[in-house]
Amino acid sequence: MSGYAVTVEPMSPDPLPRSALANLWRIRSYVRPYVGQMVTMVAVSALGVGATIVIPLITRAVVDGPVKRGDVRGIVLLAALALAFGAGEAGMFFVRRWVQSTVAAGLENQIRNDLYAHLQRLPLEFHDQVQTGQLVSRATSDLSTIRRFLSFGLIFLIVNVATYLTVAGLLIQLYWPLGVLVAAGAGPLAIITRRFEARFIRVSRRIQDQQGDVATIVEESAVGVRAIKSFGRRRHVARTFEVAARQLHDDSLERARVVARFWPLFDIVPNALLAAVLLVGALAVGSGALTVGGLVAFVSLTLMLIWPVGSLGWLLATGQEAATAADRLYEVLDTKPSIVDRPGAADVPDTEGHLRIEGVGFGYPGTGEPVLHDVTLDVAPGETVALVGVTGSGKTTLTALVPRLYDVTAGRITLDGRDVRDFTLSSLRRLVSTAFEDPTLFSASVRENLTLGRPDASDEQVSEALRIAQAEFAYDLPWGLDTRIGEQGLSLSGGQRQRLALARAVLGRPRVLVLDDPLSALDVHTEALVEEALRRVLAGTTALLVVHRPSTVALADRVALLQDGTITAVGTHSELMATVPAYRAVLSATADEEEVPAR
Ligand SMILES: Nc1ncnc2c1ncn2[C@@H]1O[C@H](COP(=O)(O)OP(=O)(O)OP(=O)(O)O)[C@@H](O)[C@H]1O
Ligand SMILES: [Mg+2]
Structure with missing residues (x-):
């Protein structure tokens, strides 16, 4: 190491x-x-x-x-x-x-x-x-x-x-x-x-x-x-x-x-x-x-x-x-933080949310082969792109690069044409909202967990976010939004935790949304409800959405297939289903059982 x-x-x-x-x-x-x-x-x-x-x-x-x-x-x-x-x-x-x-x-x-x-x-x-x-x-x-x-x-x-x-x-x-x-x-x-x-x-x-x-x-x-x-x-x-x-x-x-x-x-x-x-x-x-x-x-x-x-x-x-x-x-x-504001970094200006990933490569430090190479993807303002790929193909890694949780080792990621590394970290992370595979919650009140990235959010914004994420169960907790959830949110069910994390991500309608498989722990019924609500958020937001299930793919305007660390196909779901066997293979396990609405 x-x-x-x-x-x-x-x-x-x-x-x-x-x-x-x-x-x-x-x-x-x-x-x-x-x-x-x-x-x-x-x-x-x-x-x-x-x-x-x-x-x-x-x-x-x-x-x-x-x-x-x-x-x-x-x-x-x-x-x-x-x-x-x-x-x-x-x-x-x-x-x-x-x-x-x-x-x-x-x-x-x-x-x-x-x-x-x-x-x-x-x-x-x-x-x-x-x-x-x-x-x-x-x-x-x-x-x-x-x-x-x-x-x-x-x-x-x-x-x-x-x-x-x-x-x-x-x-x-x-x-x-x-x-x-x-x-x-x-x-x-x-x-x-x-x-x-x-x-x-x-x-x-x-x-x-x-x-x-x-x-x-x-x-x-x-x-x-x-x-x-x-x-x-x-x-x-x-x-x-x-x-x-x-x-x-x-x-x-x-x-x-x-x-x-x-x-x-x-x-x-x-x-x-x-x-x-x-x-x-x-x-x-x-x-x-x-x-x-x-x-x-x-x-x-x-x-x-x-x-x-x-x-x-x-x-x-x-x-x-x-x-x-x-x-x-x-x-x-003495360990120097490696991801810091560059000299002369500026706050993100009022952005349209045009996200471009340009020839990006990335390897985890101390490991051999890079996880990602030559990844190029253009997400137009307001567009939703789903990332699909087998497990270990680098989907999570790619999403982590957008808010600079890690820095790319090759190529660049831009917002409205400017390298994300030219923005201050704090403004970048305010603009790019994220929810990860394992929803991390803290031993604090539900409200504190929700407003983690936006301490100034209003009650209306909080309730809107909860509605979108179908997380209104939070109001029924013993002390409502002031209920303290245990260490790592262990006192909640997996689906509840995931919905709170999703609500946190969509709070205040961010310009850019990065969601890593946010619906994985939900039952089919809740998933359908969350999807319905998400559809409304995604309409006005640039989004990168890691997806495993064919049903969630329907939320996206386009789909990108990630194979062995690079994007091998981009198109609508039906295009890829028709022309890319590998895409069919990735989604087939569940595709047989689920009805996939074509777009
Ligand atoms: N923190 C890390 N340090 C070193 N290697 C890592 C780290 N996180 C992931 N990897 C490696 O990077 C590769 C891609 O992992 P990643 O989590 O991006 O896959 P994924 O496509 O999100 O998979 P899944 O569908 O299972 O979530 C894997 O080979 C993994 O072993
Ligand atoms: Mg992952």
Whole structure:
């Protein structure tokens, strides 16, 4: 498969591209509005840590001064001071949490909105190739990962490194041989970090991809639950899921193993330092190089390094997870929408609706043979042309090219002589109204579904469209047009859904109508009624109508036969019946049973 980077092989074993960290760095454009808050968080956290650092220094003053002299007043005063610093630290903690929640929520919201808007801009071609679950997991779990890092991991990474540097500096001042010893602890830490990073980032990317795969399976089996149950595939689907979930489970365990192998090392370093400090410090006190208070302060300060250094592994892990999440995010955001307004594109002017398909060729990206080649068809203003062809001949594909759901790869499609690519997409799609084979409805009210393309439609227009599509049943739903229809319209019958989709297409009497087999799910009686009503709409509209049944062919002025991706015959139904055996063959299955009115 060519094309999109997002189609990740679930088990890509290659080392993580260096791009992950680069992509994490790109997130800064989202952080920019929050720089003030981020700096506040770092400052506040640093102040909090500062307060804790001061406490051992006060301790030293207490031990070496008042304690030695037995000065109770001094002790009380210093204790009060220590208490004040403790309270200050608590206050800082509160402020940080508070700022943090605003930043986190704001950041995540902004990125998610951009991602969603971008997904809407990306062409069908993209969505054909990328699994829905991968998109869902990017919009949810990857974004939370990034949010967690930016609002927490990053802050503490900065604060902890700063704490380490400050404490090491203080220790050097207090008694330099010991200070240098503690500072030297950074060496082993750096080595551990590097080794940890490489392994962790690889397995975490794999896990994030697998989460997308699992989400895809859940999504597909929820949407396809009807088919799964009726084909008795419950066990099979459950097994597929189990395999994916097991893979995720195994890799999560591997991540835990990597973590288990490295995190203790992050913990050992400060504890080893503490042991060394105690040993060397005791000797120094013995030889008089260090006061007892000095040693107490020294030990307290070294103890203070246990959390910042010990948590380093964990913080780095959140950073690496955020980096892989950023990588996955930018894979989507970096995909350029291929179908966009050309520079200088204009709104469609008042058009007659003269549709011409001129030598059009089209192949789906990443597939071999083109689906369509050398297709030429002229649909006069107000004329209705039926497209007939065996299944897989390219009828749906051809209709999708008119509103630019895909762009032609050869030739051109024109409206009143102008290439459709010279018009703005929004005006083109307002002008060309469509209904597809599988009528897609949304979990929204009937009215919202009907006015999808024309939010400004009046009540009269809506009722006219419903009448034409024989979809007046909508008024009898429990809450009339305000009835919410379930996800994908599943609470309606197939024929009801198809009629609503048809009503949506004819709403507001579009100049150009593209209908892909719009009557397939209707019973013979309803079909006859819809046909009757459609005939009136089609009278004033340029229409391309994919048709399977001979009875519907009667709606068309002319018929075009599509064979192997190209149009091989055009004429009236009776002409083609009389002269083109292939046309007869396509329609014959039903032609024997149905009376076809000749035109
Ligand atoms: N999104 C897609 N990506 C890749 N190939 C596709 C895609 N959609 C359709 N095709 C291929 O293009 C060819 C034409 O498909 P199309 O849907 O246009 O046929 P059709 O004439 O509408 O058939 P039917 O009568 O069954 O609806 C088929 O071989 C199909 O496999
Ligand atoms: Mg089709």
